[in-house]
Amino acid sequence: MDPQTLTELLDVSVLDRLDRIDDLPADELARSSALRKEGYSAEVTAGLLTQAQLRKDAVKKLGPFADDMLFTRDGLAQATRLPVAAHHARRLLGEGKDSGGDKDTDSSPDAADPPPTIADLGCGIGVDSFAFAGMGAQVTAVDADEVTAAIASFNLRHLTNASVDHARAEDIDTSAFDALWFDPARRTVGKGTKSGSTARIFDPEDFSPSLSWVIDKAIAAKAAGVKLGPALDHSLIPDEAEAQWVSHLGEVVEVCLYFGAARQRPGRSALIMGDRTLLVHEDDLPDDDEDGVGEVGHYLLEPDGAIVRAGLVTALCGPLQARRVHPKIAYLTTDVEPTGPATAGVTSYQVTDVLPAKIPSLRKALVSRGIGSVVIKKRGADIVPDQVRRQLKLPAGDKATLVFTRLGDRHVVLLTQPC
Numbered sequence: 001m002d003p004q005t006l007t008e009l010l011d012v013s014v015l016d017r018l019d020r021i022d023d024l025p026a027d028e029l030a031r032s033s034a035l036r037k038e039g040y041s042a043e044v045t046a047g048l049l050t051q052a053q054l055r056k057d058a059v060k061k062l063g064p065f066a067d068d069m070l071f072t073r074d075g076l077a078q079a080t081r082l083p084v085a086a087h088h089a090r091r092l093l094g095e096g097k098d099s100g101g102d103k104d105t106d107s108s109p110d111a112a113d114p115p116p117t118i119a120d121l122g123c124g125i126g127v128d129s130f131a132f133a134g135m136g137a138q139v140t141a142v143d144a145d146e147v148t149a150a151i152a153s154f155n156l157r158h159l160t161n162a163s164v165d166h167a168r169a170e171d172i173d174t175s176a177f178d179a180l181w182f183d184p185a186r187r188t189v190g191k192g193t194k195s196g197s198t199a200r201i202f203d204p205e206d207f208s209p210s211l212s213w214v215i216d217k218a219i220a221a222k223a224a225g226v227k228l229g230p231a232l233d234h235s236l237i238p239d240e241a242e243a244q245w246v247s248h249l250g251e252v253v254e255v256c257l258y259f260g261a262a263r264q265r266p267g268r269s270a271l272i273m274g275d276r277t278l279l280v281h282e283d284d285l286p287d288d289d290e291d292g293v294g295e296v297g298h299y300l301l302e303p304d305g306a307i308v309r310a311g312l313v314t315a316l317c318g319p320l321q322a323r324r325v326h327p328k329i330a331y332l333t334t335d336v337e338p339t340g341p342a343t344a345g346v347t348s349y350q351v352t353d354v355l356p357a358k359i360p361s362l363r364k365a366l367v368s369r370g371i372g373s374v375v376i377k378k379r380g381a382d383i384v385p386d387q388v389r390r391q392l393k394l395p396a397g398d399k400a401t402l403v404f405t406r407l408g409d410r411h412v413v414l415l416t417q418p419c
Helices: 003-009 012-019 028-037 042-068 073-078 082-093 127-134 146-155 211-220 305-309 313-320 341-345 359-368 385-392
Strands: 117-121 138-143 162-166 179-182 223-228 242-248 251-260 267-273 278-281 299-303 323-326 329-334 346-356 371-378 398-407 410-418
Touching: 003 012, 003 042, 003 146, 012 042, 028 042, 042 073, 042 082, 042 127, 082 127, 082 179, 082 223, 082 242, 082 251, 082 267, 117 127, 127 138, 127 146, 127 162, 138 146, 146 162, 179 211, 211 223, 211 251, 242 305, 251 305, 267 305, 267 341, 278 313, 278 341, 299 305, 299 313, 305 313, 313 323, 313 329, 313 341, 323 398, 329 398, 341 346, 346 359, 346 398, 359 371, 359 385, 359 410, 371 385
Parallel strands: 117 138, 117 179, 138 162, 179 223, 242 267, 371 398
Antiparallel strands: 223 251, 242 251, 267 278, 299 329, 299 346, 323 329, 346 410, 398 410
16 A cells, blocks of 8 residues: 555545445445445555455454454564564563562552553554553654554554654664564565565575564663564574564464563463463473373374474473374373363364374275265375365265374374274
8 A cells, every 4th residue: 555545445435435434335346346436546446445355354353342443464464463463462461471570569659650661573563552551651652664654653543642754773772661562574575566565585694684683672672572483593593582472263373572670480381361271481491201102092182383383382282181192293192081271282182093194095094984084184295185185085974084194104194083
């Protein structure tokens, strides 16, 4: 979106039309024609239709707040989900932290103290700033992109303790704030794809600002957090940081590096958020390998992706009385029904059989068991699930989940049912 089109979209009458977009026909072509007949330019018409769709797409992340916001496609893709943003705010503001110090020291803020100040550097469409300000901080949100900064300003317009600057993070005096939040841009600037999105950047030094600059500032801050993509290489984690991978409702959404007062424990951790919450830390890793690695039990356990990304799979072995199916594969197995808090970190399947991995033999085994519809999962197996499904050509029958994996040197298929 160019600045001129955004200026037109921010007109009160145009925003009102966006709020009433469902008055138009459901078909997008008919909607476009109707808006043009109402006198809107082609650019504004396209902008209205895009914003209407992005508001629908944003509900998954932002709930009902999406209906009162504006977006860019890339901004929404990188935006934090609201429950996760609230977690960020609690970390930066120090809520729930175990001080580990003198119990007689009262570290809670006095009512007369000024609110803590937070700089949100790379604020995007403003979701994290929304959470910071909503929890009482005085927030300065900063973004280098003119359109994105203007959209963040619109989205934060109801919060008097939040302001937005169109500026580069590198030009901000970070020493003036109690806490810093970084969300460096991880997409290219320029022409996007047909869907309107731009390409991901994989070299951290090409982020904007670069990861090395961000980490230097974060280490020097009183408290800081750095939001990054969950594929972050562990070798890039500074010794001064806690790296926390987060999944929300079963989807791995980020890894955050916390520094200073925002760091609770150094090292790697995984936070599972959803119907149940689970926190796993590298301190929970066992000193020795578990017994029976490679022996499949009655249940197969698929660890949450945040736990896998954080390299903490074996931390679940003790609580779940489980073992790995292979030393290098992130599946666990157990002979006892999984129970307890640690089950929030796994998806459980009952193993009904171990089948051959070759397609002809596998098909024969499935047909003989009346299996006609399969969900295919894999770890440690070089297959394409859709291709395998087509090759099996199963007749109608019962449903099952097939897990292509390895037991020792053997490639096998575990026939399972979700628990």
